[in-house]
Amino acid sequence: MEVDILEFQVPVENNKTLFVWDIQPSHTEAQIYEGLYGVFSSFGPLYLLKVCPNAPLNPPGFYALIKFYSAAQASKAQRQTDGRSLFQSSPLKVRLSSKQTPHFLCDSSRPLSHARCLELANHCLGFNGWTSDIITLKEITNEEEEEEEEEEEEVGGRWRRLKFGCLLQLSFPHHGQTTRAAAVVEDRFTCTGPDVLLQKRCKLQKLVREKALVQAFTTVLLILLGGGKVMVEVKQTSDEFLPEQTEGVLQVNELTWSQLAPDEEEDDEEWDLTVS
Numbered sequence: 001m002e003v004d005i006l007e008f009q010v011p012v013e014n015n016k017t018l019f020v021w022d023i024q025p026s027h028t029e030a031q032i033y034e035g036l037y038g039v040f041s042s043f044g045p046l047y048l049l050k051v052c053p054n055a056p057l058n059p060p061g062f063y064a065l066i067k068f069y070s071a072a073q074a075s076k077a078q079r080q081t082d083g084r085s086l087f088q089s090s091p092l093k094v095r096l097s098s099k100q101t102p103h104f105l106c107d108s109s110r111p112l113s114h115a116r117c118l119e120l121a122n123h124c125l126g127f128n129g130w131t132s133d134i135i136t137l138k139e140i141t142n143e144e145e146e147e148e149e150e151e152e153e154e155v156g157g158r159w160r161r162l163k164f165g166c167l168l169q170l171s172f173p174h175h176g177q178t179t180r181a182a183a184v185v186e187d188r189f190t191c192t193g194p195d196v197l198l199q200k201r202c203k204l205q206k207l208v209r210e211k212a213l214v215q216a217f218t219t220v221l222l223i224l225l226g227g228g229k230v231m232v233e234v235k236q237t238s239d240e241f242l243p244e245q246t247e248g249v250l251q252v253n254e255l256t257w258s259q260l261a262p263d264e265e266e267d268d269e270e271w272d273l274t275v276s
Helices: 029-040 071-081 114-125 143-151 194-217
Strands: 004-007 017-023 046-053 062-068 093-096 131-139 157-172 177-191 220-226 229-234
Touching (some): 029 071, 071 093, 114 194, 177 229
Antiparallel strands (some): 017 093, 046 062, 220 229
16 A cells, blocks of 8 residues: 655655646647646645746747645656646656756745645645644733833834734644644834734734644644545644744744743744656
């Protein structure tokens, strides 16, 4: 029985990447995308499908890059589609990429986005196959910072700093697995009125929930057993979490469980690919 393991990370391995060429210009780019997606998504969830026109010195036509989450599914798709016409009158060439490219190496070990996590989990487990529950979501205040902010003013507004922390539990009831994760987000901005402050609070609360869920999914392994059967395992359950990368003005800081423990009173691209 063929077994494959999926992680909630950006797939960078070349054995998950298919290169398709000899695509005729008889269809539009949108039609080609739809045709390729219909064929290759039947083998498993896709992380990326991109259709590009051939270089000017080459004959008219297109080529495509397809990335799977699963190496086994990519290999199966290559074997069963290479040399077949699929959606056009002439056969296509489909090969596994044999060379890593800088475009994907820069994504090495990067967690999937929030939307991608939901997409992969729902595809493999179904919409009822997992649940997420917020243990606590609170604003983290610092008295010294508040005193500094009161002294800092700008023309048209006052500097404000907001920081929120979230502790979240991710559960897989059909598999008896549970994991927890925490995240902190922070933003410093010029507050010109109560509406701006309210919008920032809502935005950061949404962002910290999403980041905590992404962090929880990074501990999860999906084990594909074939025949549509999926097992869930949790890689680790740690009480401390490493800092995430800074994105724009929003900074995610190190967080321990004690910082977010609920209070007792609370209810709560262009590629240069070679192929094998």
